Amino acid sequence: MTQPPSSIMGHTLRRVIFFVLVTLTTLIALGLLVSVFQPDGFSPMELLLLLLYTILFAWICISFWTAFMGFWVLLFGRDRWAISRQSPDTSPDPMAAPPRTAILMPIYNEDSERVFAGLRAIHRSLATTGQLDRFDFFILSDTRDPDVWVEEELRWQDMVRALDGKGRIFYRNRPENTSRKSGNLEDFCTRWGGRYRYMIVLDADSIMQGETLVEMVRLMELHPRVALIQTPPVPVNRESLFARILQFASSLYGRMFTAGLNYWQLGESNYWGHNAIIRIQPFLDYCGLPKLPGREPFGGEILSHDFVEAALLRRAGWEVWLAYDLVGSYEEIPPTLIDYAKRDRRWCQGNLQHLRLAFSKGLNALSRLHFLMGVMSYAASPLWLLFLIATGVEAYLQTQQELVYFFGENWQPVWPVSFAVEMTTVLLVTLTMLFLPKLLALLLLLKDRQLRRAYGGMLGATLSVLLETIFSVLTAPVLMLFQTKFVLAILMRKAVGWPPQQRGDHQTGFTEAVLAHGGHTLIGVVAGVLSYLYVPAFFWWFIPVLLGLGLAIPVSMLSSSMALGRRARQWGLFMTPEETESPTVLRDLEDGLRENEPVLPVLRETPSSRFVQVLIDPYVNALHRSLLPEREPPGKRRRHYLEGLIHQLEEEGPNSLSPTQKRELIAEPETLLRLHALFWSRPPAKMML
Amino acid sequence: MDRRPVNTLRSSLATPFGPPLLERLQAYWMALGVSDPNLALALSEQTLRRLPDFPEEGEIAARAIIAAGELLDDWLAAALGLPRPSPALTAARAALLSGIVPEWPAALFAPPGAAGIALERLRAAIAEPTPAPSPGSMPAQRIEPLWKRS
Numbered sequence: 001m002t003q004p005p006s007s008i009m010g011h012t013l014r015r016v017i018f019f020v021l022v023t024l025t026t027l028i029a030l031g032l033l034v035s036v037f038q039p040d041g042f043s044p045m046e047l048l049l050l051l052l053y054t055i056l057f058a059w060i061c062i063s064f065w066t067a068f069m070g071f072w073v074l075l076f077g078r079d080r081w082a083i084s085r086q087s088p089d090t091s092p093d094p095m096a097a098p099p100r101t102a103i104l105m106p107i108y109n110e111d112s113e114r115v116f117a118g119l120r121a122i123h124r125s126l127a128t129t130g131q132l133d134r135f136d137f138f139i140l141s142d143t144r145d146p147d148v149w150v151e152e153e154l155r156w157q158d159m160v161r162a163l164d165g166k167g168r169i170f171y172r173n174r175p176e177n178t179s180r181k182s183g184n185l186e187d188f189c190t191r192w193g194g195r196y197r198y199m200i201v202l203d204a205d206s207i208m209q210g211e212t213l214v215e216m217v218r219l220m221e222l223h224p225r226v227a228l229i230q231t232p233p234v235p236v237n238r239e240s241l242f243a244r245i246l247q248f249a250s251s252l253y254g255r256m257f258t259a260g261l262n263y264w265q266l267g268e269s270n271y272w273g274h275n276a277i278i279r280i281q282p283f284l285d286y287c288g289l290p291k292l293p294g295r296e297p298f299g300g301e302i303l304s305h306d307f308v309e310a311a312l313l314r315r316a317g318w319e320v321w322l323a324y325d326l327v328g329s330y331e332e333i334p335p336t337l338i339d340y341a342k343r344d345r346r347w348c349q350g351n352l353q354h355l356r357l358a359f360s361k362g363l364n365a366l367s368r369l370h371f372l373m374g375v376m377s378y379a380a381s382p383l384w385l386l387f388l389i390a391t392g393v394e395a396y397l398q399t400q401q402e403l404v405y406f407f408g409e410n411w412q413p414v415w416p417v418s419f420a421v422e423m424t425t426v427l428l429v430t431l432t433m434l435f436l437p438k439l440l441a442l443l444l445l446l447k448d449r450q451l452r453r454a455y456g457g458m459l460g461a462t463l464s465v466l467l468e469t470i471f472s473v474l475t476a477p478v479l480m481l482f483q484t485k486f487v488l489a490i491l492m493r494k495a496v497g498w499p500p501q502q503r504g505d506h507q508t509g510f511t512e513a514v515l516a517h518g519g520h521t522l523i524g525v526v527a528g529v530l531s532y533l534y535v536p537a538f539f540w541w542f543i544p545v546l547l548g549l550g551l552a553i554p555v556s557m558l559s560s561s562m563a564l565g566r567r568a569r570q571w572g573l574f575m576t577p578e579e580t581e582s583p584t585v586l587r588d589l590e591d592g593l594r595e596n597e598p599v600l601p602v603l604r605e606t607p608s609s610r611f612v613q614v615l616i617d618p619y620v621n622a623l624h625r626s627l628l629p630e631r632e633p634p635g636k637r638r639r640h641y642l643e644g645l646i647h648q649l650e651e652e653g654p655n656s657l658s659p660t661q662k663r664e665l666i667a668e669p670e671t672l673l674r675l676h677a678l679f680w681s682r683p684p685a686k687m688m689l
Numbered sequence: 690m691d692r693r694p695v696n697t698l699r700s701s702l703a704t705p706f707g708p709p710l711l712e713r714l715q716a717y718w719m720a721l722g723v724s725d726p727n728l729a730l731a732l733s734e735q736t737l738r739r740l741p742d743f744p745e746e747g748e749i750a751a752r753a754i755i756a757a758g759e760l761l762d763d764w765l766a767a768a769l770g771l772p773r774p775s776p777a778l779t780a781a782r783a784a785l786l787s788g789i790v791p792e793w794p795a796a797l798f799a800p801p802g803a804a805g806i807a808l809e810r811l812r813a814a815i816a817e818p819t820p821a822p823s824p825g826s827m828p829a830q831r832i833e834p835l836w837k838r839s
Contacts, residue, residue, distance in 0.1 A: 681750030
């Protein structure tokens with residue numbers, strides 16, 4: 001199952017080239033900065049600046065050279081070592097039974113209507129390939145909210161009825177959501193993993209084309225040494241200005257970055273947690289996650305499991321690929337800047353934990369790099385902030401030095417040496433590394449007329465890139481402060497919860513914006529005043545950062561606007577291929593959400609509470625009870641506790657109970673039946689709800 | 690299991706329970722999908738016959754509602770050949786109440802063999818939330834820091 005030596009050599013050569021380029025560029029930029037500081041010797045502040053600059057510049061370099069390699073790959077055609085282009089390792093046995101694949105949708109308190117509309121769209125798309133019978137669907141619910149739980153059950157049953165999916169579309173809700181998403185998947189693997197050769201893991205907002213799913217299975221069949229193939233999910237479907245800008249950027253630049261990542265990572269790529277196919281047996285054998293010794297944030301449960309699972313598969317000798325050229329893989333992104341930050345808050349702790357994992361025994365070098373890149377995704381923000389502060393302080397210290405033109409007996413003045421050229425070069429190099437990939441992505445459009453049209457034409461795309469650049473400059477300081485706050489909170493062991501994302505489009509109100517960004521604005525104003533008063537020369541360089549912070553509230557509010565997002569679309573701005581010509585699977589999703597014609601009559605009503613409905617409605621009650629796992633009857637203490645909750649419900653109504661208490665009541669079949677009977681046994685006037 | 694033909698005459702009721710309870714039961718049977726009020730009343734009477742003559746005070750009505758469900762389960766178990774009690778039976782009750790068999794009393798109380806199609810539809814509508822288990826083990830991997838001696 002190993003690759004031919006020519007491939008191995010080629011792979012090594014690519015990585016050598018990549019890392020030599022990253023190292024050389026970093027050293028050159030560092031050399032320029034050293035030449036500025038060196039004549040007077042290095043002060044501690046200058047040494048700090050050099051250290052920070054080296055780390056941050058190397059980080060930018062990795063991104064730049066990845067994009068640059070992706071640019072060449074896309075310019076000259078496809079990568080010959082891409083997993084989709086490799087010759088098969090084995091010839092498929094035509095007599096063998098086709099592999100079975102489970103499509104997994106782990107969910108946690110999500111919008112059920114959207115989740116099931118997405119699954120139906122995927123199901124329909126898969127049906128058009130004629131290979132639907134090779135796939136089973138699993139809705140793996142970790143939902144804790146009782147209303148959402150009941151809604152999920154009804155939507156599942158409705159989907160089964162509508163698509164004749166009995167025995168193919170499954171649903172289960174875990175009694176305890178131990179180890180969150182990784183525990184959810186582990187539960188699937190250990191209970192039903194033996195039935196399937198592959199699993200395709202989705203996220204609640206994932207959408208995948210049937211052809212893509214079939215192709216993923218085909219590639220896995222052709223390459224038995226491969227344990228995981230990740231597809232690049234393209235963000236789609238959002239209408240707010242913020243999300244449309246991000247969708248455009250991810251789509252236009254993302255294709256270059258993923259091609260570049262594949263160029264140097266090859267079979268040692270990474271797993272992003274969803275829109276990926278996994279060979280179940282090696283996953284069972286090597287991806288059981290331990291609890292790390294010690295306390296959070298670096299100990300305890302492994303939060304960001306995907307990187308770790310990829311590293312463990314690599315450690316066991318399996319290949320992990322990024323199929324950058326597989327299209328038809330989509331996801332949805334947070335609709336507003338604040339929701340984006342909330343998502344960051346969830347991810348941040350898991351990524352920081354990677355700092356410890358990067359130095360674990362037996363890992364592949366690239367796996368260690370993936371971990372460190374994960375850490376840097378968030379650690380870069382406090383480092384940038386520190387760098388900005390140190391630069392400001394250094395600039396202030398420089399202004400405090402008196403210039404001396406005559407030294408000792410020397411009658412000729414010694415003019416101060418200007419390092420403006422070097423400093424400007426450092427700045428230009430940094431800006432080039434940051435912004436050149438955007439230009440390269442635009443240049444790629446010149447090559448392909450159809451693609452150019454899909455991005456709104458050359459003029460529209462250029463204008464969009466320009467506006468996106470301005471927008472990213474304005475929002476970068478805000479995200480820097482958000483992420484710095486998260487990192488510090490996690491390091492100080494302040495609780496970082498995992499609130500469910502608000503995934504649907506919605507607008508940021510003034511109060512929400514002030515609460516989220518008031519501090520940013522204040523910091524911007526104070527930093528602006530201080531720098532203007534004490535380091536005026538620095539103030540002008542600092543303007544982009546100050547503007548971003550000062551305008552955080554209006555930018556956050558305006559960018560959350562769906563009206564502005566739609567208007568921009570009318571003007572042909574931030575267009576993506578998926579918007580220009582929507583793929584069938586996305587159109588099906590949109591139609592499903594718009595029409596929403598359930599088969600089950602009970603779903604046509606919109607009760608005030610599904611929790612109340614499950615107590616009252618005989619059908620909903622029976623369905624819910626039939627889906628509860630078999631378990632031992634509750635003990636005496638537990639019965640007393642539930643009895644107390646029943647009394648509370650009777651006397652004070654459902655609103656007096658917390659979601660957890662409501663869940664406890666409906667998670668126990670006997671209690672649920674009793675509540676149902678209690679409701680129906682009362683005369684209407686005395687009904688408890 | 691009481692599968693005697695349902696007597697729709699209220700006068701046949703010979704239990705110590707009063708009209709309010711009977712009305713509640715009737716309403717419940719109608720919520721279960723029995724559209725004929727007389728039949729619902731007769732089923733209520735039959736339900737009450739299942740209760741002990743001197744039930745405990747307090748939750749008599751609730752006990753009667755549960756008994757109505759048990760009566761339904763008895764018929765379902767007999768019609769579909771399902772063990773009682775069983776998760777499959779609860780699922781069958783859910784399927785029946787989902788409206789998949791309109792006017793289900795006609796199907797359940799029909800002579801054996803007369804309601805084949807309706808029962809087949811019911812059987813097909815019984816939810817199958819998860820497949821049969823095919824378990825595998827997933828041992829926790831060792832992740833140790835580089836500096837730890839093995």
